[in-house]
Amino acid sequence: MRTSCHDPSARLVRDVLRASAAIAIAWAASCAPADESTSQTASPVLSPFATTMTSLGPTGWWRLGETTGAAADATGNGNTGTYNNFQSGQRGVAGAIANDADGAIQITPASSSTACANATSPYVSIADNDAASLVKAQDYFGRTVAPGTTWGAAAVGGTWTAEVTTSGTYYSVNGRAAQISETAFATWQIGLPVTRKDADVQVRASWNQAAAGAALTPAAIVARRLDNDNAYRAELRENPGGQLDLRLVKVVRGISTILATTTAVGTYTVGDAWYVRFQLDGSNLRARTWNASASIGPSGWQVTAVDGELAAAGNISIRSSNSGTTVNPTVAFDAFRVQSLGMTVHAFMKPTDLSFSVDSLGYIYWLGKGDSSHSEWAFRFYPQTDASRPKRISGYIWNPTGDPVINPSHQGAGDYFQDPNLAANVWVQVVVVYDPGDRFDPGAGVTIYENAGCSGHGTQCGGTVQGFTLYSTSPYLVIPENSTSPFLIGTKDCGSFFTGALDEVAVFDRRLTSAEITDLYQQSQ
Structure with a gap:
């Protein structure tokens, strides 16, 4: 019987093979003669995924493959990130991209915290800048x-x-x-x-x-x-x-x-x-x-x-x-x-535990910009133990502050997918597209993709647009704003943390099309 490429068991085998290939490539590079190593460094060969990502022009792209030093912005725009609280073995783990030796990060929450200043769990922080804001x-x-x-x-x-x-x-x-x-x-x-x-x-x-x-x-x-x-x-x-x-x-x-x-x-x-x-x-x-x-x-x-x-x-x-x-x-x-003409946020995530600890609201944030009182946008994840939302992944955008009439504070709009086949230890591409506009635009909203599939309900999916995806859904009257918070990977505000691996986080100051998202996913396999 032929196994589907999207079957969890097939994806698990693929990840094992990918990890072996990454180790082999890294070993070959480290054992190469000095002149060969120098040549490879001077003229790096990009993987098909990296070539495609570069051609799409992200404003920020963090490959998260460094074993030491800072989290480089691969766009060259200088949005360098900081690795916080990472321990031995949590950096440079096998990444999501086939035939690409660039690694990923592994996050294992250490303990709960109320602010990033006292957090002990690992996460990546990028200082506040317009690259990660609509x-x-x-x-x-x-x-x-x-x-x-x-x-x-x-x-x-x-x-x-x-x-x-x-x-x-x-x-x-x-x-x-x-x-x-x-x-x-x-x-x-x-x-x-x-x-x-x-x-x-x-x-x-x-x-x-x-x-x-x-x-x-x-x-x-x-x-x-x-x-x-x-x-x-x-x-x-x-x-x-x-x-x-x-x-x-x-x-x-x-x-x-x-x-x-x-x-x-x-x-x-x-x-x-x-x-x-x-x-x-x-x-x-x-x-x-x-x-x-x-x-x-x-x-x-x-x-x-x-x-x-x-x-x-x-x-x-x-x-x-x-x-x-x-x-x-x-x-x-x-x-x-x-x-900008919309904003797109791209990431690969590989949860290692689907029954993870959650915050007081029943979920964790694993990517985002904003603190508890001034949230801008973020990605959520619900555990498989949630009776009504098992393994739900969603993307939201909020009013960080606002006028109580035209944009009530902390109201938000978002889209989600809830995949019963989502499995632990399998890489998943998650892409969220935020439209330009606000609550006065009857067509503006949020769209989410899982492995390039338009699994959500947003404006780009071509199906029935459910109200909660739109900025104008009463009482969720959203006028997106720019906050002063940093952009965090692995968390949004250090109040909850992801458990698993993350790779290839990128932000675009436009809406990627379904075809572009599909191309990125296909080139990653």
């Missing part, structure tokens, strides 16, 4: 900044600096929102030192006087800004009478070109607030807008264009213009955020 910049403007030329330091993303109308006292922050106090026939623009080529940018705006006599462009998002003469913009324009139009504009060498316009996307009433969202994906430009009183935003993009002239990464800014003399509004901005 959100690259954010600001709710909960501070006070006197009128001048800055909005001060954003919560994430650096300091706001005026770029157009760079003198005077037009820019301020009142503890709830950033403001631009406008005068006649002028334009204001203020930006952050956040450099992105592809991005998903969103802001909420309101203004205290309606357009009269001439149109206002109270809120615009600027992206791929090289300087004031070269950038793309998504502009929300109010005509006299309140009609709102949304348009995409290109500025090259100081010449502005309207790429696309959608008229009558709404009607403005003083006191309303409107969201503007601008997404740049290669040469594809998209924007949408909606009244902030709505429980959810539009299901599709209201204006789109294809333009590849500005292909380089650039900065991101907020812009406002007054083309008349009749009104001089104060425009308020808040709920600003910049995301």
